[in-house]
Amino acid sequence: MHPRTREKIILTLAGWLAAGLIFFPIFWMILTSFKTEVEAIATPPKLFFSPTLENYVTVRERADYIHFAINSIVISVGATLLATLIAVPAAYAMAFFPGRRTKDLLLWMLSTKMMPAVGVLIPIYLLFRDAGAIDTRWGLIVVYTLMNLPIVVWMLYTFFKEVPKDILEAGRMDGAKPKQEVWMLLLPLSLPGIASTALLSIILCWNEAFWSLNLTTSEAAPLTTFIASFSAPEGLFWAKLSAASTIAIAPILVFGWMSQRQLVRGLTFGAVK
């Protein structure tokens, strides 16, 4: 075999293996959702069985999925829009008009992500209580915006840095004001980057469980609390939990799959000049 062909086969196999490993937990969860509770925990695990929709029926009967899903959508999209709105001017200023402390500021922003969330649970809870924000969508939007802002700023900063300064300068020469410069030049040029940043932010918000479990009860509870309600200290629950998880991740999975081209374009944006 030609060495190049062999290399190609090995790389392809490695790619499939990595993809299989990453996808396996999701595959297993979906498979488990069609088993009975006893089959779900059988040892050795069962690969072949008579599939049942019983778990989906139970999940649908016991909780209002649509209510949780709408909350997830509103909160994830709301927080992403707000974070992007704040992050675009911040990243623009940092990328094109850096000061002496810009790098330090960026690092400091990122460092706030390193603090365990539980460390600020009580202060945030007290603030939320006094502001009447517990169990409200807007409250969770604010928290998720703050939570994702460092990453959104960082990513946008990196993407903006890839935009040639000359284009913006040419715009300025033609009389463009900063607002027009951002709106008419920078944003269209870095759209793939902004889209992939927004996608990542939506995914992070969708999957976030700590704050959603602690700051909501019923009105604003998103799908993460819906999933948590199917775990039980006594009794078998894995099949029902898998069914709940499958329908909870389904929208974001479809959304990610539909926008994967944009995501990959964004992630490789500016990689090759």
Next chain:
Amino acid sequence: MQLRQLTLLSAAGWIAGAGLALAQGQTLTIATVNNADMIIMQRLSPKWEQATGNKLNWVVLEENVLRQRATTDIATKGGQFDIITIGSYEAPIWGKQNWLVTLDNLGADYDYADIIPSVKNGLSYNGKLYAVPFYAESSFTFYRKDLFDQAGIKMPDKPNYDQIAEYAAKLTDKSKEQYGFCQRGKPGWGENMAFIGPMVNAFGGRWFNEKWEPQLTTEPWKNAINYYVKNMREYGPPGATANGHNENRALFATGHCAMWVDATSAAGYIYNPKESQVADKTAFTAAPVQVTSNGSGWFWAWSLGIPASSKKVDAAKSFVKWATSKDYITLVGGEAGWVAAPPGTRKSTYDNPEYQKAAPFAKVVYDAIVNADLTKPTKDPVPYIGIQYVAIPEFQGIGTAVGQQIAAALAGQTTVEQALETAQRSTERTMKQAGYPK
């Protein structure tokens, strides 16, 4: 059918007669766990809603999440919940902090005298009741009668741990994936320590002496943990450190275990042929004893409490009264079958011939719960109450840390002696930081 109608009529009549519609048209938020009994309560609660005009908002959470969520809200007076599901561990601790409304005044028709005294004591602090029991459990021994008969063994009414080890050796056949000693191995204060705590009590051990000094390196602890590790390794299922209540329950229900010491509340499940392959082959006896019978069976009561921060206390009281009443138990018996009736809370349940018929394990469960004395959990005197736990806020952390050390010993990562030494040191540190002795 007649019974069902009678049940419904009696429930409706009781609701109307008791004058429960104190505050109409209010929406209450109730936090609970996803246990079978709570699911039934959720399903039947529209009857209370119809009778009172109030609405219930259900928040169902995983046990540990619920504990954290409820603690945060109650401690900060967030007022998010009107009713919360708590265990007998939290009730006295939260009652002491004045976080809960006292529930001694639900009316003469509530029949407090019918509540099993050990259950009532477990939910009280300084003589005041801070939560009302929804269902309660102790622990006892599930065993496979068919395997015992085949081996010519007769299970005693009160077996000791030496006998259990002897039977486990005879009944283990790894080639058939049949294990004699299926106990909890998953680390956690509510997992492996729920089994190990009462076992240590039976071996004559205690968590603390009267000066609140940890006792984890004393002989009874060493004997108990050596016994546990040896028998789990020799006669337990593989990968036992991953097995908690649910995993062992499934192993037993699918015929892989000859003996299992665990919650009495699982009896209804094991006895149900729809969910268990060994429903007609299982028998029950008391939890094993050793040098003492004090604290040899655990005690837990899932209960309903009302946070002091609730602004709808009257309506909340009306619901907790309904859901923990004799009539509610009758309602469940009629609607979901008597075997599904909430166990362990009221004497009248165990006097009921229909329950006795549907639940042949009733007497053993009743005896286990009545004898589970939280105030005398050990052979030697202790400054705390609680059998498988110590009713102090620090215990969750201590119990889990000790449970992790014991699981490490079970997995062969450390020796029993080293594990107990480490557990002793970490417990001493925690108690010192918490300011004990107080």
